[in-house]
Amino acid sequence: MNRAEIKDKCKQCSIYANGYLFCAQLDADELCALSDHSRTLTMKRGDSLEGEALGTWPIVAIDMGVLSMQHLLQDGRKTIAALFMRGDIIDLRNISNRNRGALIALGKVKLCRLSPRVFEQIMGKNPKAQKVIWENLRDQAFRAMDHSGDIAKKQALEKLASFIFECRNRQEKIPECDTIDIPVRRIDLAEYLGMQPETVSRCFKELEQREILVAPRLNAVRITNIPMLRRIANGDRDAVIKDAGKHGFKVLKIA
Amino acid sequence: MNRAEIKDKCKQCSIYANGYLFCAQLDADELCALSDHSRTLTMKRGDSLEGEALGTWPIVAIDMGVLSMQHLLQDGRKTIAALFMRGDIIDLRNISNRNRGALIALGKVKLCRLSPRVFEQIMGKNPKAQKVIWENLRDQAFRAMDHSGDIAKKQALEKLASFIFECRNRQEKIPECDTIDIPVRRIDLAEYLGMQPETVSRCFKELEQREILVAPRLNAVRITNIPMLRRIANGDRDAVIKDAGKHGFKVLKIA
């Protein structure tokens, strides 16, 4: 494969096109080697990456879409333990202990399965690439820890508020636009936050009624009262309190 | 500082003494450089690592004890998002977004604050060390994801069962000994699992009554029915079901 062809293969991919992502850190030789030994893959909602496929291709980089790590309990309860998006690199080499979940697409996902050998070579000698991957993994780790903190003690409304901020943090900022993309369905959101779809629905409704946000579509919200949403996310009980009147609006201490 | 002195400083430390941990991968020069630019620290329960201290020393390696990452909500609710133990390396360089928690010792903790500069140098040129750190961070990430999965949808008893297995996985195996060390207090355990200390207590009691384990001390358990505990941890509802009789034991389908 010559370089022109490689460029064709990679130039459409955000992992190469976005200057701060992994493949953008590589020089021509490295990109060439990696591209030559890697395979792209397109998945649709429900497709999973498991077993044998991961044996030979344990490292995947997300170009587009949302991939979830799901844990399934014996009786059918399901949870989404993590969400992977554009730029995330998932290294599943030698996964062993515990019930590591399956990787399941929550919509159309484009990803690239990287050759472990070439990946490791690049890790060993390209400090810029190394730094990008290291920070990505660190983000994944801290994000998972934040998420644990969120779902451990927070109430439903608080979890949802936190999730909306998580979405805001992760999406590329479009200045002068407060519309936040919710890249997953209600049902997935419920599984990610450890609640029921019914509860998610009720919480969105409450936030709308209290005029904290508007949800024009299922996959987007616009926050109209950021400080209040922040207070809810941070676990300020006063901000969560329900209405004190019959059909008036909620009474909120602004303290 | 000469090499003999460095050896004195590091030879007691498990990060150097355990062949599979970070410092054991370094050659004499590297160890020398790292040791020379690092500072050990001993903490006692409740001590926290925050702010300025982390500004100049954002990388810490745990030698002994349990360090927790805690998130505090506005109204005082607290959660432990992650537990760090021997060999874990925590890299907090450029932490910024979200409410990253404080690092708080849950007992006597010995750790070593590593020079970011030397650490980065070593990362760049020692593949063995790089591999060890990479795998440690990956473990942290996946552990946090597993933990999210555990606390999202599991019931109290299931969470506790999972936690006991997590302890078992993390502690160095002593063959022919089923006694598992519980390295944290009940109160911390409750915060880690997102439940109340009262509930933790009740769950331990139930597991003892059902003769699934015995807890000779507060900080240790011995599992007497591993398969049952496993089933509970895996979310088998039948295994969680309470008793069907008045004062008999629980009726359990072994299916």
Add this chain to the structure above:
DNA sequence: CGGCAAGTTGAGCCAGGTCAACTCCGGTGG
């Protein structure tokens, strides 16, 4: 031995899970 935090036990209650019915919406085929 006193003092305090940690842990346990009991009683009551509520946030959110569960179940059921319904609406909405995108896709498919006649």
Add this chain to the structure above:
DNA sequence: CCACCGGAGTTGACCTGGCTCAACTTGCCG
């Protein structure tokens, strides 16, 4: 183009696991 279908989302009513509060016991440290 419309009728049909199935999964996603919503709404309401009910119920329960575990949170809360309070009282008590235990264990640790000076």
